[in-house]
Amino acid sequence: xxxxxxxxxxxxxxxxxxxxxxxxxxxxxxxxxxxxxxxxxxxxxxxxxxxxxxxxxxxxxxxxxxxxxxxxxxxxxxxxxxxxxxxxxxxxxxxxxxxxxxxxxxxxxxxxxxxxxxxxxxxxxxxxxxxxxxxxxxxxxxxxxxxxxxxxxxxxxxxxxxxxxxxxxxxxxxxxxxxxxxxxxxxxxxxxxxxxxxxxxxxxxxxxxxxxxxxxxxxxxxxxxxxxxxxxxxxxxxxxxxxxxxxxxxxxxxxxxxxxxxxxxxxxxxxxxxxxxxxxxxxxxxxxxxxxxxxxxxxxxxxxxxxxxxxxxxxxxxxxxxxxxxxxxxxxxxxxxxxxxxxxxxxxxxxxxxxxxxxxxxxxxxxxxxxxxxxxxxxxxxxxxxxxxxxxxxxxxxxxxxxxxxxxxxxxxxxxxxxxxxxxxxxxxxxxxxxxxxxxxxxxxxxxxxxxxxxxxxxxxxxxxxxxxxxxxxxxxxxxxxxxxxxxxxxxxxxxxxxxxxxxxxxxxxxxxxxxxxxxxxxxxxxxxxxxxxxxxxxxxxxxxxxxxxxxxxxxxxxxxxxxxxxxxxxxxxxxxxxxxxxxxxxxxxxxxxxxxxxxxxxxxxxxxxxxxxxxxxxxxxxxxxxxxxxxxxxxxxxxxxxxxxxxxxxxxxxxxxxxxxxxxxxxxxxxxxxxxxxxxxxxxxxxxxxxxxxxxxxxxxxxxxxxxxxxxxxxxxxxxxxxxxxxxxxxxxxxxxxxxxxxxxxxxxxxxxxxxxxxxxxxxxxxxxxxxxxxxxxxxxxxxxxxxxxxxxxxxxxxxxxxxxxxxxxxxxxxxxxxxxxxxxxxxxxxxxxxxxxxxxxxxxxxxxxxxxxxxxxxxxxxxxxxxxxxxxxx
Amino acid sequence: xxxxxxxxxxxxxxxxxxxxxxxxxxxxxxxxxxxxxxxxxxxxxxxxxxxxxxxxxxxxxxxxxxxxxxxxxxxxxxxxxxxxxxxxxxxxxxxxxxx
Numbered sequence: 001x002x003x004x005x006x007x008x009x010x011x012x013x014x015x016x017x018x019x020x021x022x023x024x025x026x027x028x029x030x031x032x033x034x035x036x037x038x039x040x041x042x043x044x045x046x047x048x049x050x051x052x053x054x055x056x057x058x059x060x061x062x063x064x065x066x067x068x069x070x071x072x073x074x075x076x077x078x079x080x081x082x083x084x085x086x087x088x089x090x091x092x093x094x095x096x097x098x099x100x101x102x103x104x105x106x107x108x109x110x111x112x113x114x115x116x117x118x119x120x121x122x123x124x125x126x127x128x129x130x131x132x133x134x135x136x137x138x139x140x141x142x143x144x145x146x147x148x149x150x151x152x153x154x155x156x157x158x159x160x161x162x163x164x165x166x167x168x169x170x171x172x173x174x175x176x177x178x179x180x181x182x183x184x185x186x187x188x189x190x191x192x193x194x195x196x197x198x199x200x201x202x203x204x205x206x207x208x209x210x211x212x213x214x215x216x217x218x219x220x221x222x223x224x225x226x227x228x229x230x231x232x233x234x235x236x237x238x239x240x241x242x243x244x245x246x247x248x249x250x251x252x253x254x255x256x257x258x259x260x261x262x263x264x265x266x267x268x269x270x271x272x273x274x275x276x277x278x279x280x281x282x283x284x285x286x287x288x289x290x291x292x293x294x295x296x297x298x299x300x301x302x303x304x305x306x307x308x309x310x311x312x313x314x315x316x317x318x319x320x321x322x323x324x325x326x327x328x329x330x331x332x333x334x335x336x337x338x339x340x341x342x343x344x345x346x347x348x349x350x351x352x353x354x355x356x357x358x359x360x361x362x363x364x365x366x367x368x369x370x371x372x373x374x375x376x377x378x379x380x381x382x383x384x385x386x387x388x389x390x391x392x393x394x395x396x397x398x399x400x401x402x403x404x405x406x407x408x409x410x411x412x413x414x415x416x417x418x419x420x421x422x423x424x425x426x427x428x429x430x431x432x433x434x435x436x437x438x439x440x441x442x443x444x445x446x447x448x449x450x451x452x453x454x455x456x457x458x459x460x461x462x463x464x465x466x467x468x469x470x471x472x473x474x475x476x477x478x479x480x481x482x483x484x485x486x487x488x489x490x491x492x493x494x495x496x497x498x499x500x501x502x503x504x505x506x507x508x509x510x511x512x513x514x515x516x517x518x519x520x521x522x523x524x525x526x527x528x529x530x531x532x533x534x535x536x537x538x539x540x541x542x543x544x545x546x547x548x549x550x551x552x553x554x555x556x557x558x559x560x561x562x563x564x565x566x567x568x569x570x571x572x573x574x575x576x577x578x579x580x581x582x583x584x585x586x587x588x589x590x591x592x593x594x595x596x597x598x599x600x601x602x603x604x605x606x607x608x609x610x611x612x613x614x615x616x617x618x619x620x621x622x623x624x625x626x627x628x629x630x631x632x633x634x635x636x637x638x639x640x641x642x643x644x645x646x647x648x649x650x651x652x653x654x655x656x657x658x659x660x661x662x663x664x665x666x667x668x669x670x671x672x673x674x675x676x677x678x679x680x681x682x683x684x685x686x687x688x689x690x691x692x693x694x695x696x697x698x699x700x701x702x703x704x705x706x707x708x709x710x711x712x713x714x715x716x717x718x719x720x721x722x723x724x725x726x727x728x729x730x731x732x733x734x735x736x737x738x739x740x741x742x743x744x745x746x747x748x749x750x751x752x753x754x755x756x757x758x759x760x761x762x763x764x765x766x767x768x769x770x771x772x773x774x775x776x777x778x779x780x781x782x783x784x785x786x787x788x789x790x791x792x793x794x795x796x797x798x799x800x801x802x803x804x805x806x807x808x809x810x811x812x813x814x815x816x817x818x819x820x821x822x823x824x825x826x827x828x829x830x831x832x833x834x835x836x837x838x839x840x841x842x843x844x845x846x847x848x849x850x851x852x853x854x855x856x857x858x859x860x861x862x863x864x865x866x867x868x869x870x871x872x873x874x875x876x
Numbered sequence: 877x878x879x880x881x882x883x884x885x886x887x888x889x890x891x892x893x894x895x896x897x898x899x900x901x902x903x904x905x906x907x908x909x910x911x912x913x914x915x916x917x918x919x920x921x922x923x924x925x926x927x928x929x930x931x932x933x934x935x936x937x938x939x940x941x942x943x944x945x946x947x948x949x950x951x952x953x954x955x956x957x958x959x960x961x962x963x964x965x966x967x968x969x970x971x972x973x974x975x
Contacts, residue, residue: 429898
């Protein structure tokens with residue numbers, strides 16, 4: 001191949017040509033010339049880019065960029081990009097590209113469209129992936145080819161790519177860009193595969209993700225793909241998770257259709273996108289890529305007419321959790337009460353919305369909320385190390401820490417405490433004994449704010465969650481009430497002290513048993529509501545049959561066509577009228593609410609249909625335990641002076657327990673309401689989304705959640721256009737997916753002593769250690785559930801293994817024999833519900849959903865906080 | 877001793893002010909269930925209103941001044957919280973900042 005070539009055929013290049021055709025081009029060429037099924041194409045070489053730069057004479061602009069302060073980077077980049085993208089290509093180069101494109105068409109024998117893909121010369125270096133930072137354009141016809149080539153070059157100068165190079169110490173001048181032009185594959189199924197686990201680095205498995213249509217939707221996170229874990233040794237499927245694939249990027253456009261992202265037909269949504277044969281083919285080709293390149297590969301592929309095509313293969317860039325906060329200064333620990341409810345990071349829109357909330361000593365980092373340990377340590381009047389404080393904040397244990405008081409800090413604490421009381425005193429007094437139903441007016445307020453089209457999402461957030469408006473009822477303050485209800489913790493400590501002082505030998509979880517069983521807890525009412533729906537379904541064999549036989553979405557569609565289901569659907573509507581604002585991951589504005597997708601509720605109803613008894617069995621069990629404990633306490637206390645005559649101690653204990661119950665209920669119920677406020681914000685965002693899509697300013701549903709509030713406003717006002725936000729959205733989506741897969745690091749800038757080894761072998765079984773959250777021991781079959789809207793089935797008696805839980809998971813606890821949760825604390829939702837239902841529960845079990853597989857037999861010890869994965873002989 | 881008692885009177889005034897403001901919030905707080913909650917709301921208003929009146933009646937001279945200062949200072953402090961929080965939230969808002 002002549003080294004001065006500006007345009008070369010893809011099969012002319014190989015692994016050694018990175019400097020000329022970039023990492024992607026070199027890899028694809030290498031694969032194509034070695035017989036891998038890569039779509040044909042050509043490469044506009046890096047020399048062509050260098051030639052264009054020379055013609056444009058960008059030296060001054062590049063020098064200015066290098067010395068520009070951070071706030072000017074964006075502006076400098078825009079100037080460079082603008083010059084590259086607006087200038088016509090030199091005629092000689094343009095002719096070469098058009099001729100190569102023509103040859104591609106001639107070889108195929110029919111008109112084709114192409115994929116135009118950036119291939120930077122520093123791309124896919126071992127330590128830097130540049131994932132999603134450089135432009136890729138699909139379905140490009142001859143008329144737009146040159147323009148897209150210029151845009152690919154321009155993408156080398158996006159602010160994000162420039163910052164990324166700066167962070168990784170890559171000299172701007174050393175990076176050049178080639179552009180790969182390939183025939184577009186009209187994929188029926190596509191996906192990505194990893195020949196090693198990209199998060200843990202485990203080499204014994206191949207991870208395959210696939211979905212309908214084009215793979216772009218997977219890469220930028222628009223769909224949740226099917227996930228298969230295949231054994232490397234024999235290509236046996238170890239686990240598979242078929243997701244609800246609601247959207248796909250269509251391979252063909254129908255006449256008159258402009259948006260590529262379309263709804264997947266109902267019948268295909270939950271169907272496996274890969275047959276066993278195709279799965280094997282994908283795994284085999286992926287492993288062949290690894291063998292060829294000699295290291296684990298991240299492979300993009302597509303299936304068209306039953307034929308496998310390789311679209312890209314590059315080394316896996318393994319990035320650990322510890323890398324997430326590397327660019328952050330200070331010491332932080334994850335804010336556990338939030339992450340216990342969902343472990344994914346907030347989308348940019350949600351994160352931006354929540355930064356309005358004045359949370360002292362807290363900081364959003366990459367979408368997760370962290371507590372600033374350093375700042376908090378300065379405020380607290382204790383002699384405590386950052387590590388110990390981080391450990392305490394992360395563990396949230398029921399016992400108070402025994403830290404030594406710092407006398408120097410006491411005056412400051414006194415002043416801070418006084419200010420706190422003065423600011424919050426009235427709120428505390430107002431919420432001392434709010435009657436049930438007092439917050440119900442919040443629903444009407446939400447409806448009013450929702451109906452008022454002059455109120456935007458941010459204003460709605462402020463009005464409904466932060467600032468009371470004079471004349472609004474108390475309902476506009478549920479978030480404040482929720483925060484004030486953390487008083488239950490001090491009341492719980494008082495209760496514990498009283499119990500331990502007068503009855504030290506009573507059961508260890510006495511105070512939690514005493515403080516359970518409140519009447520009027522709305523999330524418990526919600527559970528009862530679902531149970532009532534199950535009873536309604538049970539009354540009609542046809543309804544019951546549909547619910548049990550069909551996946552929830554199909555069941556809903558079928559029920560709507562069935563006259564016998566009218567009563568059931570009416571009850572469902574009534575349930576949704578009260579609880580429809582709830583959702584899985586309900587803090588996240590992006591999460592669809594139940595009223596939008598009632599199929600989730602049907603999944604829970606279906607779960608209830610599988611069990612006998614109902615919630616009342618658990619409630620009775622808990623009530624019996626409480627009554628028994630009170631009896632035991634009475635008997636023990638009567639041995640103390642004057643207790644038999646006056647019963648003062650027991651009354652004091654029961655009164656303290658009543659206060660704990662009240663504040664716990666207030667906390668839970670206020671959450672029920674403020675989630676309604678988040679629902680209103682979502683509705684407003686969806687309305688804006690639909691308007692922006694109608695105007696062509698947004699092209700894809702769900703993209704809006706990857707914008708910030710100011711960008712949203714700018715799109716509405718015309719200050720920003722689609723082309724200016726397209727890249728941002730794609731990059732943020734890719735980053736979001738990456739972070740979701742990794743999960744949050746527990747700490748940043750401070751070492752948390754590892755309390756538990758991740759997994760050890762003990763007497764032939766794998767032992768996982770966590771934190772006890774609900775006492776008792778149980779042995780049963782594990783069921784790993786990652787998303788309760790997808791994996792709705794939990795057979796009675798199975799052990800629920802989950803990454804986190806929130807109220808939407810509650811119905812699963814009814815059928816479970818025990819629960820094991822990756823994130824959590826004694827006070828987390830999982831622990832609270834498990835204690836309420838009297839089932840063993842272990843939380844904070846690192847990597848439980850990866851170590852335990854569905855079908856494993858496990859032994860859960862809620863007293864010791866351990867989980868044993870039993871060897872087959874033990875299980876037998 | 878006088879100073880200490882004056883401080884105590886001021887603190888009592890602050891506390892009573894806090895309770896009275898909370899009691900005044902009562903009707904709005906429980907408006908949705910006012911039919912069953914009104915006796916408690918009225919009782920709170922009467923009890924804390926009376927407590928203030930009695931405290932003022934029982935004290936005199938500098939102690940009464942300190943008590944009234946406590947009452948009014950907290951009321952002003954409380955009323956100033958809302959605009960301060962509004963200012964704080966407005967400063968945190970970035971949604972208007974298009975750049």
